[in-house]
Amino acid sequence: MFKKRKSAVVRLSKRDQVFKVAIYILAILMIVAVLYPMWFVLIASFSNPSDVANGEVFLWPTRWTLKGYKTLFDRDTIWRSYFNTIVYTILGTAFSLIVNLPAGYALSRKDLLGKKWLSILYVIPMFVGGGLIPTYMVVKNVGLLNNFWVMIIPFSVSSYNIIVARTFFKQSMPEGLWEAAQIDGAGTFRYFFEMVIPLSKAIIAVLGLWTAVGIWNQWFNALIYLQDEKLQPLQLILRQILITNQQISANSTGQLGAELQQLAEMMKYASIVVSTLPIMLLYPFLQKYFNKGVMLGSLKE
Amino acid sequence: MDVRTEISTNIPTSRDLRTREIRRKFKTSLPLYVLLLPSLILLVIFAYFPIYGLIMAFQDYSPILGISGSPFVGLDNFKQYFNSYQFLLTIKNTLVLSVYSLIVNTPLPVALAIMCNQIRREGFKKVFQVVTYLPHFISTMVMCGMILLFLSPQTGLLANFLHLFGVKLPDIMSNASNFAHVYVWSDVWQHVGWNSIIYIAALSAIDPTYYEAATMDGATVWQKIVRIDLPLILPTMMILLIMSVGNLLNVGFEKVLLLQNSLNLSHSEIISTYVYKIGLQDSQYSLSTAIGLFNTLINGTLLIAVNWLSKKLTNTGLF
Numbered sequence: 001m002f003k004k005r006k007s008a009v010v011r012l013s014k015r016d017q018v019f020k021v022a023i024y025i026l027a028i029l030m031i032v033a034v035l036y037p038m039w040f041v042l043i044a045s046f047s048n049p050s051d052v053a054n055g056e057v058f059l060w061p062t063r064w065t066l067k068g069y070k071t072l073f074d075r076d077t078i079w080r081s082y083f084n085t086i087v088y089t090i091l092g093t094a095f096s097l098i099v100n101l102p103a104g105y106a107l108s109r110k111d112l113l114g115k116k117w118l119s120i121l122y123v124i125p126m127f128v129g130g131g132l133i134p135t136y137m138v139v140k141n142v143g144l145l146n147n148f149w150v151m152i153i154p155f156s157v158s159s160y161n162i163i164v165a166r167t168f169f170k171q172s173m174p175e176g177l178w179e180a181a182q183i184d185g186a187g188t189f190r191y192f193f194e195m196v197i198p199l200s201k202a203i204i205a206v207l208g209l210w211t212a213v214g215i216w217n218q219w220f221n222a223l224i225y226l227q228d229e230k231l232q233p234l235q236l237i238l239r240q241i242l243i244t245n246q247q248i249s250a251n252s253t254g255q256l257g258a259e260l261q262q263l264a265e266m267m268k269y270a271s272i273v274v275s276t277l278p279i280m281l282l283y284p285f286l287q288k289y290f291n292k293g294v295m296l297g298s299l300k301e
Numbered sequence: 302m303d304v305r306t307e308i309s310t311n312i313p314t315s316r317d318l319r320t321r322e323i324r325r326k327f328k329t330s331l332p333l334y335v336l337l338l339p340s341l342i343l344l345v346i347f348a349y350f351p352i353y354g355l356i357m358a359f360q361d362y363s364p365i366l367g368i369s370g371s372p373f374v375g376l377d378n379f380k381q382y383f384n385s386y387q388f389l390l391t392i393k394n395t396l397v398l399s400v401y402s403l404i405v406n407t408p409l410p411v412a413l414a415i416m417c418n419q420i421r422r423e424g425f426k427k428v429f430q431v432v433t434y435l436p437h438f439i440s441t442m443v444m445c446g447m448i449l450l451f452l453s454p455q456t457g458l459l460a461n462f463l464h465l466f467g468v469k470l471p472d473i474m475s476n477a478s479n480f481a482h483v484y485v486w487s488d489v490w491q492h493v494g495w496n497s498i499i500y501i502a503a504l505s506a507i508d509p510t511y512y513e514a515a516t517m518d519g520a521t522v523w524q525k526i527v528r529i530d531l532p533l534i535l536p537t538m539m540i541l542l543i544m545s546v547g548n549l550l551n552v553g554f555e556k557v558l559l560l561q562n563s564l565n566l567s568h569s570e571i572i573s574t575y576v577y578k579i580g581l582q583d584s585q586y587s588l589s590t591a592i593g594l595f596n597t598l599i600n601g602t603l604l605i606a607v608n609w610l611s612k613k614l615t616n617t618g619l620f
Binding site: 016023031035037038040053054098106109111114118121129130132133136138154155162188189192216238239242243265268269272275279283284 | 323326327329330332333334335336337339340341343344346347348349350351352353354355357364416417419420425428429431432433434435436438439440441442443445446447449450451455456458460461462464465490494495498499502521522523554555558559576577580581586589590593594596597601604
């Protein structure tokens, strides 16, 4: 069918040319569509608030000011919650790796007695859960309500991460290595800690990053389990600034009201920049691990 | 923990050889159990105890009496939900959001991946990928903050932009019928790039000789996409579709909750936000648990149904 049209090859490739150009134009438009909102938040956070409100800021900051940042940092809640989030992220990620990696390794071993039943035990919670209230009751009963550790311990086990780790160990740890280690007199523990872990940097990086981003962005658990503001993470404080304040600032009227509203708006832009910039700056360097993670995730049986 | 019962129930002690084999296996497995232990303990406490707690869906639970002491009421809690006016409303809103989201978010990442695959300049391709993945890392909280800021009727970016053309922006977030559009399309902005990664990988795994053969036969780029790319990434698409249908009623709870306000509630109250309000704000523990359980059951049924259908139609399935 195509053969007959051979004479039309030139014409067709011209059509392909048009197609190609269209794709590049579309791609550039999409890049702009993704970057512009983020760029706008950045420049708006440095611009005079009334210029932002009146639509005079589009491409570059006007009448530079750091007022938004100053107001934001004057609240000590922002510093404390930032610190809390960093601590939760570091401890939570470490704890989750310590719990999930050994489980993934154990389930990857062929000679594990009861492997099938244990695997099912880990998979069930992926599909069935107690839901909000029963989980809340358990957390309450073990005394983790309003407790620092609620952000680190209860939800650290991830069946999904364990399965991904298991698949990784299965594929990349050759059977012969374990046999050789046994001949050299190493037991399971020594083999796991001295051979498997050093050879698994890729999976540790991937799972660690997933977990860290998850904890960094987590707020709902904090909302229901942490009433004490001293323990609350950044995202929950952001909720006050970005979402809850919305109504209050819209209701205020008059000269003072307008000024307060402008300040509140500035603080919103500034808080977005302050909370998101670290991840955005780190991201290009970590991108390959994230990509690898998506692939690993798709490998699970 | 289960191992000992397994030994005693599954294997008759008369078969000595078999028992010895199991015992040997148990001995080599012992350190592996130690490695499993921390996660098992946490799993039992924080995943299986709550599953046991589902019993309260069938009780008139009171915190003083506890699960063991509260009276059973059968299916009364479910009936109460089915008979309330919130039942149809929450189901409808949940389905609208999830089906809308499914229809938009299934084909778009595929289209993006195919597009990305057509970009031949490596440098530009890299930039394109890094940029389109970027919004995925914005937290739900910040994303919702940005949505509210941009859509703000007087001072928002969109209002100011439309003002340049003399158009006045209505208050989008107070108009309930806009809720689904805002929810779905902001999701597209945030996740379409990230969701395309898996398809980009599937595309890069296609044998280049197919394309060469097609070029020899004079196929256009478009024909190559339709005849080669699409059929070869269909299985990946099916798997992901099954997974998202299995999660159909688990619409992005956090995002909906954050974008809700009293004016758009008629279109934004979904099952999970209702469970949250009934349970933790009104302290109707049993009713809330029953609604949550109902949600889980529907999800499970959908997952099994779609998996069955997909196996019939395309021979790909999750299990």
